[in-house]
Amino acid sequence: MRIKADTEVCIGAGMCVLTAAKVFDQSEDDGTVVVLEPEPPVDQEAAVRRAVQVCPSGALSIS
Ligand code: SF4
Structure with missing residues (x-):
């Protein structure tokens, strides 16, 4: 991710x-947001997906 x-x-x-x-x-x-872990460890992926969903401005995306 x-x-x-x-x-x-x-x-x-x-x-x-x-x-x-x-x-x-x-x-x-x-x-504004600072990404500490641009390629987060697997145990953070679920939290990252939630963060993308809750961001009110749509500033976050994952690939
Ligand atoms: S949730 Fe979205 S708008 Fe809020 S700090 Fe994070 S990236 Fe920025």
């Missing part, structure tokens, strides 16, 4: 961080 995050689209809602804290963080500057 590989995560793509579009920081132009991200509104800094932080849902991804709440859902998968080991994989996502937020920029201290503007609150």
